[in-house]
Amino acid sequence: MEGPECRALTRWPQVSSGEEVGSRRSHCHYLSMSGYARPRSHQQPGRCVDDVRRKDGAMKILCVGGGPAGLYSALLLKRSDPHHQVTVFDRDVPGTVRGWGVTFWDDLLDAMRSADPESAAEVRDAATGWRGLAIDVEGRTRVEEPDFWGHSIARATLTAVLTRRAEELGVEIVRGQEANADDLSSEADLVVAADGVRSRFRAAHADELGARVAQGRNQFAWLSTPRLFPEFHFLFAEPPAGWISAYAYAYSDSASTFVVEMPPETHQRLGLGELGAEPALNRLQNLFDWQLEGARLRAQTDDAGRIPWASFPMVTCRRWRRANVALVGDAAHTTHYSIGFGTKLALEDAIALAAAMTEEADLSTALHLYESRRRRAIRRARVDARFSQTWFENASRYLPYEGEEFAMLLNRRRSPLVTYLPPQLMLSARRLVKRLT
Numbered sequence: 071m072e073g074p075e076c077r078a079l080t081r082w083p084q085v086s087s088g089e090e091v092g093s094r095r096s097h098c099h100y101l102s103m104s105g106y107a108r109p110r111s112h113q114q115p116g117r118c119v120d121d122v123r124r125k126d127g128a129m130k131i132l133c134v135g136g137g138p139a140g141l142y143s144a145l146l147l148k149r150s151d152p153h154h155q156v157t158v159f160d161r162d163v164p165g166t167v168r169g170w171g172v173t174f175w176d177d178l179l180d181a182m183r184s185a186d187p188e189s190a191a192e193v194r195d196a197a198t199g200w201r202g203l204a205i206d207v208e209g210r211t212r213v214e215e216p217d218f219w220g221h222s223i224a225r226a227t228l229t230a231v232l233t234r235r236a237e238e239l240g241v242e243i244v245r246g247q248e249a250n251a252d253d254l255s256s257e258a259d260l261v262v263a264a265d266g267v268r269s270r271f272r273a274a275h276a277d278e279l280g281a282r283v284a285q286g287r288n289q290f291a292w293l294s295t296p297r298l299f300p301e302f303h304f305l306f307a308e309p310p311a312g313w314i315s316a317y318a319y320a321y322s323d324s325a326s327t328f329v330v331e332m333p334p335e336t337h338q339r340l341g342l343g344e345l346g347a348e349p350a351l352n353r354l355q356n357l358f359d360w361q362l363e364g365a366r367l368r369a370q371t372d373d374a375g376r377i378p379w380a381s382f383p384m385v386t387c388r389r390w391r392r393a394n395v396a397l398v399g400d401a402a403h404t405t406h407y408s409i410g411f412g413t414k415l416a417l418e419d420a421i422a423l424a425a426a427m428t429e430e431a432d433l434s435t436a437l438h439l440y441e442s443r444r445r446r447a448i449r450r451a452r453v454d455a456r457f458s459q460t461w462f463e464n465a466s467r468y469l470p471y472e473g474e475e476f477a478m479l480l481n482r483r484r485s486p487l488v489t490y491l492p493p494q495l496m497l498s499a500r501r502l503v504k505r506l507t
Contacts, residue, residue, distance in 0.1 A: 129154050129258075129259040130257070131154055131259065131261075134251045135158075135160070135161075135263070135401070136160025136229070137168075137266060138229060138232060139416035140158055140160075141158060141233055143398055143423055144158045146186060146423075148241050157244060159247055159254075160246070163245055168370070169226075170224065170294040170321065171198075171325070171327035172225050173220055173221065173413070174220065178417060181421055182417065189231060192231045192234075192235070197223040198221065201301065202300070204301045204303045204304070206361065207305075209360045210472070211473055227322075250271070251395050252274060259433065260427070262398055263401050265401055266400045266401055267400040267404055269397070269401035272385075272397060278389070279388065279389045282386050286384065286406070286463065288331050288381065289337040289342075291369065291379050292327070293351075293354075295326050295328045297361075297365035299319050300320055304317050306465070306469065312336030313332065313336065314336060314354075317408070328367060330354060334381075342379065346376055351366070351368070382404075382459065386403060387402050389441070390403075394433060398419040398423060403448060406456070406458055409458050418447070419444055426443070457485065457489050458484050461480070461488065461489065468480065468493055479493055479496065
């Protein structure tokens, strides 16, 4: 049999045996579906509270990482008890910008309002809303769907908001200093390892934590452009070198995120890994000119002056804690950027950690509670992200289809049926259901 539906998938999504299934309703005011609380009847034995807290209940808390996960963890822990001594170690000097815009939805804003109304209001006011989804394959196939909406914000703006709020509450932020959670663990009651996808702490204790980093197949780059995309756009180009995708959305009134992804073969044929930033950006601009309309692409370059291309690292851990150190955000888990949940899950981790620390006096019990809640809460997102990543790594199966058929295959990329069944069979089943209904 011939045709795109018969091409083998490059990689099949796997589900880690260390992840738990299910969720539990909460008695707390935090959102139970994000794993912020559970009944106290499920406490686990831990070490004596006197080992980790002074008599007044105050703790010395050190957060490694000055991104959203570390900053939000710090401000919420300080807010929960003003007597806590909380310090954030940020390796970057002031003014350093990492990344462009990030996405989130109303459920995150609701959770942030419950956790800290002041910073939630600032994030809401600084965010840009977008409404509608546009799918465009080189201009020949364009499908628009109005019932799709969300929010976005510049990552630099988000970290600035969280920094201001943390300092307002009395959190100390040490900038320009690389810190190691292992070195700090003997100096603090609690260490929050929010040092990102390349976490030094996770790498040092990979065996004990059951940590695994699986590299994706495709190459991607996180870019920006002054061309405003008021709708969320999925774009596809098919030059002779091979297919390229991009997704774009406005994150301010003057700029949009523009993430470019392609198979390694396309990346190699275009020579993007060897080119300097400017010629590489020019090449990409030409390929997407039907949408960019002459607008430039921008990149944050590496030390060699090139675009920092990468394959997506899928991080999993069987354990998110070791002694008095807790992993949060990308240090503990990642989800493929094609579902846009990275920032949402990181901030929800911070909310859950602060809630568990408030509910449980015993540190070991609190960290167990935090981990078990969040592991259940992110289960669905992680499965969705794996199927979405697999779809893009095998996009050549779907690109021959056009119009509504292609849009259906793209929009249902999180479904295992789209991953495991031939596309033509999926489309035939859809046509049959439409006739019957």
